[in-house]
Amino acid sequence: MNEATGATSPEAAVVSGSDLVDLVAQQLQALLSAGNYDAVKMLLQPVQPVDIAEAIGILPRTLQALAFRLLSKDEAIEVYEYLEPAVQQSLLERLRSGEVLELVEEMSPDDRVRLFDELPAKVVRRLLAELSPAERRVTAQLLGYEPETAGRLMTTEFIDLKEFHSAAQALTIVRRRAPDTETIYSLYVTDGERHLTGILSLRDLVTAEPEARIGDVMTRDVVNVRTDTDQEEVARAIQRYDFLAVPVVDREQRLVGIVTVDDVIDVIEQEATRDLYAAGAVQAGDxxxxxxxxxxxxxxxxxxxxxxxxxxxxxxxxxxxxxxxxxxxxxxxxxxxxxxxxxxxxxxxxxxxxxxxxxxxxxxxxxxxxxxxxxxxxxxxxxxxxxxxxxxxxxxxxxxxxxxxxxxxxxxxxxxxxxxxxxxxxxxxxxxxxxxxxxxxxxxxxxxxxxxxxxxxxxxxxxxxxxxxxxxx
CATH class of the missing domain: 1.10.357.20 (SLC41 divalent cation transporters, integral membrane domain)
Incomplete structure (x- = not known):
């Protein structure tokens, strides 16, 4: 289903999951080999980014970069975040320097950090130096936290409001910042020094009276985690409270980021894989x-x-x-x-x-x-x-x-x-x-x-x- 329109692709009407990916990959390889690039764009247009990423991963390496270049800019960024680390690295080697920089610049901070964790240190230093000052600062901040902690897992793309905002003002802020935010369903309230003071859902905001103060409709008892909290504890917190995201604070209770449920699913899979390897007496690796x-x-x-x-x-x-x-x-x-x-x-x-x-x-x-x-x-x-x-x-x-x-x-x-x-x-x-x-x-x-x-x-x-x-x- 197309996220924006709700439309379903012709292939998805008859197949789903891995069958759909295999079908797309086969057709993609045939069209790329024949040089029919317009047909490739039509083929991929209704397909979900996660399925496109998996299909590209199945292609021979010589065709992966070609298929990726045929995606639109916005779609390419989203697809890239779903690719396996090995495929991401391969594309970085095959894409031109300008394309790589644009791609890395537009990635969400948490996905960029996960990519950098997989790259050689020399490549990471070069990419960091070429990022814009704002993105470089955010990325360096996340890389400064210990691996497998909330700080390393979080994203800094969230919406924070003030208690004195009215519901109408808050909605205006949400509309303006939504395109650059990972999720808008959980909204956080901070004071002048960025201390976390409350939380409210988008539902609460939409149903509130336009003139109501955010401080009157928000929830003050906020479940949060620290930047040094282990990622397993973060996953358990989101699972326990059925959150879509959990706020991350520093030692002074200042809001520095959020961990979203999609990242937690990756953590659960990673930890389960490690436990299974350990149960089979296989040394943990990548x-x-x-x-x-x-x-x-x-x-x-x-x-x-x-x-x-x-x-x-x-x-x-x-x-x-x-x-x-x-x-x-x-x-x-x-x-x-x-x-x-x-x-x-x-x-x-x-x-x-x-x-x-x-x-x-x-x-x-x-x-x-x-x-x-x-x-x-x-x-x-x-x-x-x-x-x-x-x-x-x-x-x-x-x-x-x-x-x-x-x-x-x-x-x-x-x-x-x-x-x-x-x-x-x-x-x-x-x-x-x-x-x-x-x-x-x-x-x-x-x-x-x-x-x-x-x-x-x-x-x-x-x-x-x-x-x-x-x-x-």
């Missing part, structure tokens, strides 16, 4: 270009954690070697080692996943950390009991010995309880230590329970043998 990275970079990101896990799994082999006398006496005990450590790993992974997600959404605080660990420990015991009903008779029958069945049953209960407890406790411990709880993820929990599970199993079997004087009854 998530956006992971699938464009060469194989050596991919291998380097994975080999570190794999090496740690290999060393840790070496303890499992050591435990088995230390208890070889038990295995020599009852060889069939070895057949159930994979079953026990696999079950323990799965239970531990389930518990760690639940707790890590609870920490991420902050829902675990309502239950309490200790109660959460006890709850998972009890769940592990119940799971062990339920599986024991099936596994022990099978182990007894398969091992042709009550000792094997008893060793498997006792160990299964102990391992599932221990795995669930460790899976819940270790992420909480990491979080308390100020580390990312996602690091204590499924591969690490599985490795830890492997070592502990084998030790518990073989020592249980050895104890049962001692109690029966070495007779595998």
């Amino acid at each position: 998530e956006d270009d992971y699938f464009q990275s060469n194989l050596l970079v991919v291998a380097r990101r994975r080999v570190v954690w794999l090496a740690v896990l290999v060393v840790a799994n070496g303890f499992t082999s050591q435990v088995i070697a230390m208890n070889d006398d038990v295995l020599k006496h009852v060889v069939l005990l070895a057949a159930f080692i994979p079953l026990l450590i696999g079950t323990g790993g799965n239970v531990g992974a389930q518990s760690s996943t639940v707790v890590i997600r609870g920490l991420s959404t902050q829902r675990i605080q309502a239950l309490g950390r200790m109660k959460a660990v006890l709850r998972e420990a009890m769940a592990g015991g119940i799971l062990g009991l339920l599986m024991l009903i099936v596994v022990v008779p099978f182990a007894w029958w398969r091992g042709e010995s009550l000792l094997v069945g008893a060793a498997v049953g006792i160990s299964l209960m102990a391992i599932t309880t221990l795995a669930a407890t460790a899976g819940a406790a270790l992420p909480l411990l990491f979080d308390r230590m100020g580390l990312d709880p996602a690091l204590m993820s499924a591969p690490f929990i599985t490795t830890a329970t492997d070592v502990a599970g084998v030790f518990i199993y073989l020592r249980t079997a050895a104890w049962l043998l001692e109690q029966t004087n070495g007779i595998a009854f």
Whole structure:
């Protein structure tokens, strides 16, 4: 749908989403290759900027700059902000110097800063020097904040009003400044020293009497974040209060910017990607270009954690070697080692996943950390009991010995309880230590329970043998 007119493109009438993008990309490549540039402009005219950006990203690099140059100036700026960082950098290399400067100059400050974060320092310094004084000052200000904080994420394009303005005067200000503002749905009220004193929505302003003072219709209790607030906290604030934007203040409570919901969605995706990588024991990198990275970079990101896990799994082999006398006496005990450590790993992974997600959404605080660990420990015991009903008779029958069945049953209960407890406790411990709880993820929990599970199993079997004087009854 066209944002301005509400019109729907012919392609969008029959396809949507990725299918539409693929169709546009195919037609775009064919028309560009044929040199039919007028048809390209007609093709792209009804398509949404985000879809155009994705379609351009699919094109061969030799055609990306050509397609981009055929966009109108305003549309090109909007499309550029949606492009992947790798495509943005590629276009900067292929566009002429004047085109690049005009493009970067017209970008919103927060999008410009994200672009600069991806560019080499030498290129950033050159582009900064060529920006207009006003844009250079704003960009330098945002770059001065710590990465992944509200200050680095915010935009300075917002509308602020004064308490003495009438509703009619405020509407005039909104109309005048709207073209240069990222959002007009949330309006902020400041005093003479730019201190944040209130907030009102566009709806409240439109429905207010024309002569009403802004100070009388605004809300004085304003939820805000500081420039040094972590971006995850900003995302949670917007999610909690269903905001379209949240104001950002400095240490003196002066309004310096706003973080909009579209930027928060990007943060949520970025943090979720990092947690998923950590859960798979993959070293965090630039998530956006992971699938464009060469194989050596991919291998380097994975080999570190794999090496740690290999060393840790070496303890499992050591435990088995230390208890070889038990295995020599009852060889069939070895057949159930994979079953026990696999079950323990799965239970531990389930518990760690639940707790890590609870920490991420902050829902675990309502239950309490200790109660959460006890709850998972009890769940592990119940799971062990339920599986024991099936596994022990099978182990007894398969091992042709009550000792094997008893060793498997006792160990299964102990391992599932221990795995669930460790899976819940270790992420909480990491979080308390100020580390990312996602690091204590499924591969690490599985490795830890492997070592502990084998030790518990073989020592249980050895104890049962001692109690029966070495007779595998």
